[in-house]
Amino acid sequence: MRPTYRVSIGLEVHVQLTTRTKLFCGCTTSFGATPNTCVCPVCLGYPGAMPVMNREAVRLTLVSGLMLGCSINTFSTFDRKSYFYPDMPKNYQISQFDKPLCLEGGVDIPLPDDGGRRIRLVRIHLEEDVAKSTHEAGWSGVDFNRAGTPLMEIVTQPDMTSADEASAFLTALRQILLYVEVSACNLEEGNMRCDVNVSIRPPGQDPLGTKVEIKNMNTVSGVHDALQYEIARQSEVLDAGGRIVQETRRWDPDNGVTVVMRTKEDAHDYRYFPEPDLLPVVTAADQIEALRRSLPELPAVRRERLARQYGIPGYDAAVLAADRVLADFFEAVAHRCGAGKTASNWIMTDVLRLVAAHGTPVQACALTPDALAELIGLVDARTINALTAKALLEELFLAGGSPTEQVRARGLAQVTDTGALDAWVDAVMQANPKTVADWRAGKQAAAGFLVGQVMKRSHGKADPKVVGRLVAERLAQQNG
């Protein structure tokens, strides 16, 4: 019988930091510029050029470390990592070897069966990105715009035991990093890439199996698929009595397989040694404390608090807390309108529908939390009905403005004056004798049609509850 192997997965996640300029020079980090226009002697590795540390990149790494529960290395150093490749301007990369900025820490991931688990981190270090190579038929090109962009590398322990857990880890990590705005975490732009290490071993075996590395993955689903394939492949090898070879592989998404890139024999000797052109980064305890005080809640903590504080369902809390801007928006609306559940309902159904329909995230739309709270207030006070409110919401979402003013200026207020309503009801009853007859014959739904006709006549401004009552009364009278 085929044994169920135990799987160990560790990730090395590279996250591009949202600094305005590169790690060691003043060149812009903007994405999509004409090749080789955001470059200078430093990031091109020209003779005599020297690196200067971007303090903001250090700060963002420390903030990430604190968010992820790491301890901060108060004395951190940079090292040269040597290897030759055309995308490396100096043929060494300035990285960190034995004194990274952050150590240990972890990420809690939710699991469907047992509630959740902590994936431990080994370290977080800061390094420079390489250039981008393009290969065409007959020639290759290198674009150095990306060279020198600050990259934060987050290394985990081999704590994940399935492709699902690896996906959950990446999703949770991405949420946290977006929370502190250290990276755009935009996979398409290569803001977040990862190398995956995976090994399997028979149950009962303690030491980890031989690991295989899958290089340069840039989507969560890609990581998931590659891992599923690789776990199955390794299982087949062991089932057949074979041995796993330590090697580096590449995920081929078109064919859904991993392919060998190089074996252990070709492994680089990176010859790390301390970068003599940079001073150590010394971070004082009070600086660390100041950073710690400025941190937002973790998404998981906020999720629990939202559910508890506003009495909203766990699912709603999870959706809202997954995005810091959305959660901030929700809390602002909830505070202003004083009704968390109502605020959540509006955001979960109507606002998120508009976000999806227009492809505009909450932070980019024209709707302010004040406007939404006001709109909710107008509905609660029955100044406008739900139909009007939904139409108005879309306008506020696209063009902004105050709902109270809109209602006043455009006469959108609900008609609750029974004199006016009576006249409309009478007119509708007279215009639809057949429907009235149907109702008499016992067709209950006919009343609804009549209410709808009144609403139409009122251009949606009638209070549907009052209209319903009036129609019911009138039908009863006629019946009697």
Place this chain on the structure above:
Amino acid sequence: MDIGSMTVRAAVDGLRARQFSSVELTRAVLDAISAGDGVIGAYTWVDAADALKQAAAADAARAAGATGLLLGVPLAIKDILNVEGQPCTCASKILTGYTSPYDATVIARLRAAGAVFAGRTNLDEFAMGSTTENSALQVTRNPAAPDRVPGGSSGGSAAAVAGGMALAALGTDTGGSIRQPASFCGCVGLKPSYGRVSRYGLVAFASSLDQIGPMTKTVEDAALLLRVMAGRDPHDATSLDRDVPDYTAALTGDLKGLRLGLPREYFVAGLDPEVARRVQEAVARCRQCGAEIVDVSLPHTEYAVATYYILASAEASTNLARFDGVRYGHRSAVPATTPIEMYLNTRAEGFGLEVKRRIILGTYVLSSGYYDAYYSHAQRVRTLIRRDFEEAFKRCDALLTPVSPDPAYRIGETADDPLKAYLIDIFTVTANLAGICGLAVPCGTTDAGLPVGVQVLAPAFAEGTLMRIGHAYERAREVRP
């Protein structure tokens, strides 16, 4: 105008007094180069038209009221410092065709002070050597004895200054490359403390050891130039934010109250007897000028050369990795199917033997399994050498030593024995390892007429002390007028 005796101070005064223009002065330098450099080979590149254009601009600026400290003063620059729009060959074939897109910080500062960059001087390829024989471009001869080397690696700068073809020059010193050629040719050479002068724009050999310094005819000129060159640079993280004093103010002419140490490890059996005699005479002069002379010890001196060659080569192996033919400089014409093949061809063709030797040595000492035995060990010894100096400087203000064990060698004399060539650096590498400053001042000649220099070493950022001692000795010395 006699460029052979013209100092920077004299040029500055003459220009200010309108005794001559920068164009006239620069033309005189260019004429001296035309007359003398065919034999000496100090310069790798001179663009007379461009130099005269800079000079004319300086004259125009002066006419318009500008008063830069070095306005209109032509200087020679070691061909390893980037000057925008000029070649920067590092005396290597691998930088063939490269034109600097930017000014090194020292160049920018000298330019702001009004200096004219008249030409570029020869060196050992990438500053690796002590004779300038490792240049891939040309031989440079010692003006005092044309069958002999000028020393190195700043041999072109030393020969240009001593040979009357420059008022002053810039050199670089990683293990003695300013002080030793100054001593061999008979001029003043200053290696500033590590962090005193920005390295930005100096093509790095060994980043933790390299410094840029002036090579001049007098200590006063070195003081003038250092004032302009020194100071914190935001482009060089290792440059320190310390005051830059007016070094000429330290030139009091006497040495009263100063204690000068003689490290016993620097006066040893291998020292050439004539060199020893000249240096002892210099010590005696300093005593006459009021200095107290004491014996001190630097016990780890014997490990300095080995330590230096491990650390310098390790850093060089990575600093020189960027020369790959991808972005600039030489690229092999041999067809290649992979980038690695292209690198191999390019680097095999572009680098000379000594550079290859040090890249291989540096790669070896950083390799997995050897790192601890070599690199880490050398770093620990470096700390011990630094402490030696800290201890010594508790007992004295500065040290007096020979610059080099021998006077200038015959061309070809050390070429076949790299180990012997490395040992030439024994008295100079220690200052770089310790990060302190050092000054070479001429102290006479051998019977055969070969220049000899005395070295003054002072604690980090005590350049003022160096200048004071060098200047007082220079005045007391009878050798030069």
